[in-house]
Amino acid sequence: MIRKGHMIVLLVAALWSLVGSVVLAAESAPDVTPVSIVKEDFRGWANTYRLSNGIVEARVATDIGPRIIDFRRVGGENVLYLRESEIGKAGEKEWVFRGGWRLWVAPETKETTYALDNETCTAEVVDQRMVRVTAPPQPAAGIRKQVEVSLAPGEPRLRIQARIKNIGDRPVTYAAWSLPVLRPGGRAFVPLDKGSLTAFDAIRRLILWSYAEFGDPRYRFGDRLVVIDSAKIKPARQGQAGRRDDESKIGVDSAAGWAAYQHGNTLFFKRFPYDPQGEYIDGGATVEVYSSAEFLELENLGPLTTIEPGQELVLPEHWWLFAGVVVPEAEPAALRVLERYAEQTDPSR
16 A cells, blocks of 8 residues: 555656756856766775766765765865764674765664664666665665765756665555755754745644754744754763753754755755655654754655555755855845745756
């Protein structure tokens, strides 16, 4: 049986995978650099694939994962965060954080979500634009993960197509969960929906985990925007065990299909589909933000879906990196800037 909304998820994913290029005027150039894919050793991960189109570049590690471990403007800094002590390692007997981008499944449980991703994946280069990475099976979860990462010429955009296949003999029910881990010190922006003021059922949800506090200075809860300022997070007390004072997590039920993070003058802007008929976990959250003094995770989830044996769940998303961006402090001005990028990156255009 396919849970309600599953067919819509597949159709939305198919439409996203067929979207043509959106070239922003600010990024266009007379001579477009072709996409290159090079296999290299990245800080001890010998089988890493670097994709570049002359504007942005990304690195995908295949000794672990699948993991995207680097995404930057050419000549710029990695917007993703990697934990220094865990770089270049593999084969551990326990789940390792590492950082970068990872693909999880929700609901969050020890047995399924934290299944080990420390072994070598298989990889192939497709049409010199895409790297397809397939992870080893995860028997406890009954799934196998596959990620397709690609660039197009002339755009500061990375395309990610995540696939979760049921390799077992019974249906499994999961939501696909995308977790880019970002460098600390920037500001995350999450849109809040606003419906008709006269509609009795026009509600919107702000979800707080038990260790989140309303008075935390990292948060600014506006009327149309939630801002999480990583620079305002105080480090935890030295030696503190368990859930630390610097940790916090919130979620929203936004249908806008975007979230953003500004670090310096670089804007990381991510787009993902929303299913209005879908069942979203964690109180209806479509976007979740975990933050600490060490890093910030700008997460998005797909709807809860029953996957029949042999079938797969697909979650597409697009990442953009824009240079020279200033997002104002005041909410109305910040919204004008962010909504301009939302319009320019709209996959339906």
